[in-house]
Amino acid sequence: MNMKIWITAIAIGTTGVAALAHSGATGVVLERMQGMSAMAKTLKTLSPMMRGQVPYDADVVRSEADAMIGHAGEQMTRLFPEGSGGGVSKALPSVWDDDEKFAALAEDLRTAAEGLKLSAGNGLAAAQGNGSGSMIGSATDGMMGGSTDGMMGGGSAPAMGGGMMGSEQPMTPEMFAEMPVDRAFAMVAQTCSACHQKFRREDK
Structure with a gap:
């Protein structure tokens, strides 16, 4: 998928969706919905920056990553x-049926x-002369398209679960040290999407 199309899907407003999704939720379910909403906000905040639509600000990226x-x-x-x-x-019940994968x-x-x-x-x-987010372009559509409980949207992506981009080598933060930030951002989004595919119930 074209990077701009995918990032546009991420950038879809989620405030109203999140409020609707939280309706009737209490206790730990509400707490996790709020956490998912916070992560959805991070994706929404950073998406225009990754597209070059707003000036790049490393401090904002660090804050949102935190x-x-x-x-x-x-x-x-x-x-x-x-x-x-x-x-x-x-x-989905798979959260508990396959809790090791979920935790991974x-x-x-x-x-x-x-x-x-x-x-x-x-x-x-692009600033490094490496093109513009080819890894981001491989991420899938529909991120953040549904309620924010139990993940941040629909869609699918290659499962990661302990390996980096399908490899058997475990991911480490150091692998990102020299990676362009938009590609690191894609890794975040693809991890979310892999989790959505297996563990989040789709809206009908």
Whole structure:
């Protein structure tokens, strides 16, 4: 998919969707919805920057990456205790049936967000003469298109779960140290999308 089309899909406003999704949610379900909304806000904030529509600001990238780091990994998985599905929740039973995979993707998201922060000083791929976000262009449509519980939208992407872009090599933040920031951003979004594909119930 063309990078601009995909980033446009990410940049779709989510405030109203999030408010609707949170209606009737309480307790840990509401808490995780709020966390997912915060991460959706990070994607929405950074999308225009990754497209070159607004001036690039490494400090904003670092701040938004910190926000995502704070909701990923164990901070995410602890908000999905056994028995907290159903009702207004969009989490599929697979969250608990395949909890090891879910936890691995949550950790991948944390790693990718930490990597995004590390890559903030590198600027965009185009600024490095590497083209414009070819890796971003491989990400899928529909991100953030649904409610923010149990993930940030629909769509699909190659599953990551402990490997970087389908490899067997575990991801580490250091892998992002010299990566253009828009490509690191794509890794964040693709990790989200891989999780959505397996663990989030689609809206009908």
